[in-house]
Amino acid sequence: xxxxxxxxxxxxxxxxxLSLSCTERGGTFSGYGMGWFRQTPEKKEREFVAAIMWExxxxxxxxxxxxxxxxxxDTGLGTGYLQMSSLQPEDTAIYFCASSDVWNGSYExxxxxxxxxxxxxxxx
Numbered sequence: 390x391x392x393x394x395x396x397x398x399x400x401x402x403x404x405x406x407l408s409l410s411c412t413e414r415g416g417t418f419s420g421y422g423m424g425w426f427r428q429t430p431e432k433k434e435r436e437f438v439a440a441i442m443w444e445x446x447x448x449x450x451x452x453x454x455x456x457x458x459x460x461x462x463d464t465g466l467g468t469g470y471l472q473m474s475s476l477q478p479e480d481t482a483i484y485f486c487a488s489s490d491v492w493n494g495s496y497e498x499x500x501x502x503x504x505x506x507x508x509x510x511x512x513x
Contacts, residue, residue, distance in 0.1 A: 390419050390488055390502040398484065398507035405511070406474040411486030411504050418443055418467040420488030424500055425460060425471045427482035427509075435485060437495040439471065449494050476511045483508050 390413065397409035413419060424440035439460040440449045448460050459472040469486060486504040493499030 390490065391415050393486055393488060393502060393504035395484075395486055395504040395507045398509045400510045400512065401476055403477055403511055403513050405476050406472070407476060407509060408473070409471040409484055409486070409507060409509075410468050411470075412466065412468040413488065416467045418462070418464070418469070418488070419490075420502065421490050422488065422492050422494075423460075423462065423469040424487045424489070424493065424495070424497075425469075425484060426487065426497060426500075427480075427484045428506075429482045435497050436482075437497060438484070440494050441469065442492060443469075451495065473509070476509075478511045478513045481510050 392414040395411050401407050422442050425438040426435035428435045437451050441460045457475050462469040483506045485506045487500035488502045489500045
């Protein structure tokens with residue numbers, strides 16, 4: 390699997406929406422699934438946000454984010470997206486995308502290919 394390149398992120402206000410994207414270099418996603426995780430300064434481990442089976446477009450959400458975050462993908466562009474709404478200061482974190490050649494769902498150690506991470510900061 391090729392390098393995952395993330396874009397999006399930045400500084401927003403509480404209540405705002407923000408979209409993150411993740412593209413495999415070359416424009417063709419070669420994995421079976423894509424996951425999104427986040428890491429805050431308070432927690433060493435990455436927290437699962439959502440994942441999607443690439444071809445079937447079947448999503449899986451952490452209950453914490455379901456209804457507020459939406460995962461999607463564009464197979465033609467080889468790009469996955471995480472649309473975040475109603476952001477709150479506690480959503481401030483570094484967000485990572487990751488890919489795997491089998492379905493790992495929320496199982497973080499199963500993802501071997503990671504994006505560089507993008508900072509999302511939500512001000513109150």
